[in-house]
Amino acid sequence: MSVLVYASATDGKFKKSTFEVVSYGKKVATLLGTDLVAFTINADDASELQHYGAEKILSVYNEQLSVFNAKAYALSIEQAAKSNNANVVVIDSSADGLYIAPLLAVGLDAGYASNVIAVPETTDSFTVKRKAFSNKGFSNTVISTENKVIGLAKNSFGIYENEVAASVENFNVSLSGDDFGVQSTHVAKASGKVTIADADVVVSAGRGLKGPENWGMVEELAGVLGAATACSKPVSDLGWRPHSEHVGQTGKPVASNLYIAIGISGAIQHLAGVNASKVKVVINTDPEAPFFKAADYGIVGDAFEVVPQLISKLRDFKAQNS
Amino acid sequence: MKILVCISHVPDTTSKINFTDNNTKFDTNGVQFVINPYDEFVLTRAMWFKEKQGASVTVVHVGNATTEPTLRKALAIGADNAIRVNAEAIDGLTVAKELAAVVKNGGFDLVLAGKESSDYNGQMVPGMLAALTDFNFVNAAVGLEIDGTSATVEREMDGGHETIATNLPLVIGGQKGIVEETDLRIPNMRGIMMARKKPLTVVEPVGNPIATSTKSFEKPSPKGAVKLVDESNIDELINLLHTEAKVI
Ligand SMILES: Cc1cc2nc3c(=O)[nH]c(=O)nc-3n(C[C@H](O)[C@H](O)[C@H](O)COP(=O)(O)OP(=O)(O)OC[C@H]3O[C@@H](n4cnc5c(N)ncnc54)[C@H](O)[C@@H]3O)c2cc1C
Numbered sequence A: 001m002s003v004l005v006y007a008s009a010t011d012g013k014f015k016k017s018t019f020e021v022v023s024y025g026k027k028v029a030t031l032l033g034t035d036l037v038a039f040t041i042n043a044d045d046a047s048e049l050q051h052y053g054a055e056k057i058l059s060v061y062n063e064q065l066s067v068f069n070a071k072a073y074a075l076s077i078e079q080a081a082k083s084n085n086a087n088v089v090v091i092d093s094s095a096d097g098l099y100i101a102p103l104l105a106v107g108l109d110a111g112y113a114s115n116v117i118a119v120p121e122t123t124d125s126f127t128v129k130r131k132a133f134s135n136k137g138f139s140n141t142v143i144s145t146e147n148k149v150i151g152l153a154k155n156s157f158g159i160y161e162n163e164v165a166a167s168v169e170n171f172n173v174s175l176s177g178d179d180f181g182v183q184s185t186h187v188a189k190a191s192g193k194v195t196i197a198d199a200d201v202v203v204s205a206g207r208g209l210k211g212p213e214n215w216g217m218v219e220e221l222a223g224v225l226g227a228a229t230a231c232s233k234p235v236s237d238l239g240w241r242p243h244s245e246h247v248g249q250t251g252k253p254v255a256s257n258l259y260i261a262i263g264i265s266g267a268i269q270h271l272a273g274v275n276a277s278k279v280k281v282v283i284n285t286d287p288e289a290p291f292f293k294a295a296d297y298g299i300v301g302d303a304f305e306v307v308p309q310l311i312s313k314l315r316d317f318k319a320q321n322s
Numbered sequence B: 001m002k003i004l005v006c007i008s009h010v011p012d013t014t015s016k017i018n019f020t021d022n023n024t025k026f027d028t029n030g031v032q033f034v035i036n037p038y039d040e041f042v043l044t045r046a047m048w049f050k051e052k053q054g055a056s057v058t059v060v061h062v063g064n065a066t067t068e069p070t071l072r073k074a075l076a077i078g079a080d081n082a083i084r085v086n087a088e089a090i091d092g093l094t095v096a097k098e099l100a101a102v103v104k105n106g107g108f109d110l111v112l113a114g115k116e117s118s119d120y121n122g123q124m125v126p127g128m129l130a131a132l133t134d135f136n137f138v139n140a141a142v143g144l145e146i147d148g149t150s151a152t153v154e155r156e157m158d159g160g161h162e163t164i165a166t167n168l169p170l171v172i173g174g175q176k177g178i179v180e181e182t183d184l185r186i187p188n189m190r191g192i193m194m195a196r197k198k199p200l201t202v203v204e205p206v207g208n209p210i211a212t213s214t215k216s217f218e219k220p221s222p223k224g225a226v227k228l229v230d231e232s233n234i235d236e237l238i239n240l241l242h243t244e245a246k247v248i
């Protein structure tokens, strides 16, 4: 028995979310009294994972896997899990992680709990807490199958350093042409932009900004904070901002450390998608805006006056604190 | 082309979420159920394939009899027929196994599902169904074209998009973009009348052990009151974010 974590590498590098799943996996392995195995595909330096508690690190270097392919990746993880008798597999909630996990669950005939935010409360009847109802509730979910797949929600556990002496081994996977029925023909990635999925800070604006020409200050504020930009649904529906920025229940989920909402009323569907952010700041002219009930900090004021000041004061603050 | 559209039956997005029976059950009191928003997008795309490429469209749902109005609504939007698998939808893997049986028995070659149900947010049924049937699978699809048996799919990934070439048989986990919101169809009177006469077949479940289940529910803990900062005192906000919240 062991716990296996899929430690995903993007262009060979690990992201913070990877260290978070490894930290989580370590905690689960400790609870179960077993070792943690980390599995990576085409990572530049897999040994980094030993800082977060992985006793055994398995690395695959395979040309066939140089471009992400959900089925081939899922099969690779499945082979690693089987050869290490892992009956708990942990995976992150990136777009790729969410794509792989259900395929892996079938491969292992495992019950799969997604959006998990805590380590198992009990391990005899394996119960994990997960987000449900678009952040309006939680479900304590029992996984009753022998094998289990856990999808860890982003930013829900934290990163814990835990230095161990690890063995780093190469692992060979066996894949056939049939496993590549889905072929990537083109990838369009916005380079140099912080994505909503990876961001620690998200700066978001709504219809209160009146028109697309007023987004300069939103981008500037995001720039000062190293933040991703986001928007409410009507803003993307109106074409003021790209759809990829639409956050909320029917848009992208946000689980950042800090979420700054400018000129957003705080409709239930908007809040459902951003509530998982740890700290929420609202800037709105209307003291009755529902968002104030869901926020930690608020300024009742005109965005066109508040935001430029916030930018300049944050610049000063950053200059002093860096 | 024989298309199967998987429909999930969920509380309307404005619903207040409450639990009963000692927090072991979702409280359906006063809750209005609708077609899962993601499924509306793929259902509308299916209508396009029906009208432009002569596809047949079947909708399927795993659930008890109380969910039938949701299937009737999908018929009113234009699906040709409906199947209800008469089982409580408790867990993604068991739902996927039921759907896999429907896919095999019906000879479908394109299965359209939403990327996520807005109630339990499992994000698992489409991928599991693809793995169980050995169909190709693209998740988080924001565009889909079919030409004969080849498919071109646009997938959303973190920070961008990917174009994918694949073939039928295929399962899609779709979302907005596969059609635009302005293209979504609302059933009209004629559609509603016709839906009454369309076949809705009830099939009994294959039956599989439950893989996951909810032991209890919890509501988020109530939030403390917002701290308001005066607009003339931005320094205080920065100070709070730095020293109290520790996020900058
Ligand atoms: C099925 C469904 C799904 C939905 N999904 C989502 C979703 O995923 N995400 C989402 O965001 N919405 C979603 N919505 C829409 C949601 O109900 C709201 O309509 C939307 O969030 C409102 O956007 P807004 O706050 O930008 O605009 P508004 O509600 O128009 O609010 C604008 C706010 O700006 C403030 N304001 C005005 N001028 C200023 C100023 N100068 N300075 C500061 N503040 C100012 C106003 O006081 C107001 O509070 C959904 C709706 C439905 C029916």
Ligand SMILES: Nc1ncnc2c1ncn2[C@@H]1O[C@H](COP(=O)(O)O)[C@@H](O)[C@H]1O
Pocket (backbone or CB within 6 Å): B005, B006, B007, B008, B009, B036, B038, B039, B060, B061, B062, B063, B089, B092, B095, B112, B113, B114, B115, B116, B117, B118, B120, B121, B122, B123, B124, B125, B126
């Ligand atoms: N009980 C069900 N019956 C039919 N289809 C379902 C059911 N549950 C989920 N689906 C489909 O699977 C998608 C993803 O659901 P989920 O994995 O539950 O988040 C939904 O958008 C539906 O298309």
